[in-house]
Amino acid sequence: MTIPFTAFIGGVRINSPAVMAPIxxxxxxxxxxxxxxxxxxxxxxxxxxxxxxxxxxxxxxxxFPAPGEPGPVAxxxxxxxxxxxxxxxxxxxxxxxxDIIDLNFGCPVKKVAKTGAGAAMLKDVGNAAKVVEAxxxxxxxxxxxxxxxxxxxxxxxxxxxxxxxxxxxxxxxIIHGRxxxxxxxxxxxxxxxxxxxxxxxxxxxxxxxxxTPEMALSRLKESGCAMVMIxxxxxxxxxxxxxxxxxxxxxxxxxxSHQEIGKLILRHLEMMVELYGQSAGIRKMRAHFAYxxxxxxxxxxxxxxxxxxxxxxxxxxxxxxxxx
Numbered sequence: 001m002t003i004p005f006t007a008f009i010g011g012v013r014i015n016s017p018a019v020m021a022p023i024x025x026x027x028x029x030x031x032x033x034x035x036x037x038x039x040x041x042x043x044x045x046x047x048x049x050x051x052x053x054x055x056x057x058x059x060x061x062x063x064f065p066a067p068g069e070p071g072p073v074a075x076x077x078x079x080x081x082x083x084x085x086x087x088x089x090x091x092x093x094x095x096x097x098x099d100i101i102d103l104n105f106g107c108p109v110k111k112v113a114k115t116g117a118g119a120a121m122l123k124d125v126g127n128a129a130k131v132v133e134a135x136x137x138x139x140x141x142x143x144x145x146x147x148x149x150x151x152x153x154x155x156x157x158x159x160x161x162x163x164x165x166x167x168x169x170x171x172x173x174i175i176h177g178r179x180x181x182x183x184x185x186x187x188x189x190x191x192x193x194x195x196x197x198x199x200x201x202x203x204x205x206x207x208x209x210x211x212t213p214e215m216a217l218s219r220l221k222e223s224g225c226a227m228v229m230i231x232x233x234x235x236x237x238x239x240x241x242x243x244x245x246x247x248x249x250x251x252x253x254x255x256x257s258h259q260e261i262g263k264l265i266l267r268h269l270e271m272m273v274e275l276y277g278q279s280a281g282i283r284k285m286r287a288h289f290a291y292x293x294x295x296x297x298x299x300x301x302x303x304x305x306x307x308x309x310x311x312x313x314x315x316x317x318x319x320x321x322x323x324x
Contacts, residue, residue: 003249007203007226009042010142010171012072012099014227016041018216018244021207021231022076022102022146025287029066030271034264035234036070039241041227043073044102047112050079050088064096074100074144078107080116080127082134093139100171101141103132105161106148108180119180122151125164132168142171146207149192152181162196162204170202174229177208184232194223205229213243213253236291238264262323265292266316278312285315298322 007014019042020027020035032043045063052060065073075098079085089101105128107118114120121128128145136143145165150156162173175196177188188208197204203226210216211233220228234240239256246253256264268288273281289306293299302322309315 014041034238039245053088072099074102076102078104086134086138089135102144129164136169144172146174166200172203174205197224213247
């Protein structure tokens with residue numbers, strides 16, 4: 001399907017106005033493949049520690065994109081020290097088959113922020129700019145930054161952060177419309193996102209509370225953002241990106257059938273088991289099951305049965321029978 005949209009992050013072409021947000025425990029290789037196959041313009045890995053990367057962590061390297069993985073894909077890195085971030089991103093560029101390197105200055109999780117990384121970077125625009133400059137000066141791939149509108153409501157500084165990031169050489173800025181202190185509660189403030197988008201020439205990608213195709217296109221139009229990023233709205237609905245593209249192209253969109261959803265879940269399961277093994281693959285898949293069957297008839301009973309099942313064939317049978 002051809003849609004009337006093209007944008008660039010650095011020299012990387014993006015063919016959809018909707019991109020997939022990084023979500024810990026969710027946006028691994030199988031899920032990224034699914035959303036890219038359903039028309040996402042870009043995927044981002046789970047959050048990776050710069051310290052772990054420079055310490056040669058095998059577990060962290062296993063979270064890199066796979067060779068031949070559908071793209072474009074960005075690797076997201078967090079850290080607070082310019083030198084460590086520079087070295088980590090240099091390793092990413094050398095070892096990860098990715099298109100973009102994304103710096104996380106927006107994660108509100110305590111174990112990240114207490115180290116001065118993630119959303120804590122919002123407290124010091126000057127240090128954030130130094131980190132960006134160090135990374136941009138060390139790598140050739142486009143560098144993006146993901147931020148929030150501020151640390152709290154007394155320090156909303158998304159416009160200043162976006163302008164500083166542009167000055168430091170980033171190719172795009174992603175803005176989540178909540179403060180770090182909000183976490184994921186309350187509503188995203190798209191007015192502040194719009195102000196930041198208007199203040200710079202580089203693409204700004206807006207993020208927050210997009211759960212329908214209609215909302216995606218409405219936010220895109222109203223904010224002046226180059227693209228929108230969908231996070232929780234894609235959980236259990238990787239086809240939302242196809243729907244956004246259909247909406248942009250034709251003004252309407254289709255829903256997958258009951259049987260199509262079942263086939264997609266089975267494929268997702270197969271990829272998880274192949275990557276992680278039977279036990280870990282099924283265990284990790286349970287989080288996805290909860291989203292896929294949310295709101296469907298007898299879904300709570302099915303979820304209970306899936307959470308009890310530990311054998312691959314048994315899980316497959318439960319899904320196949322329910323979605324027959």
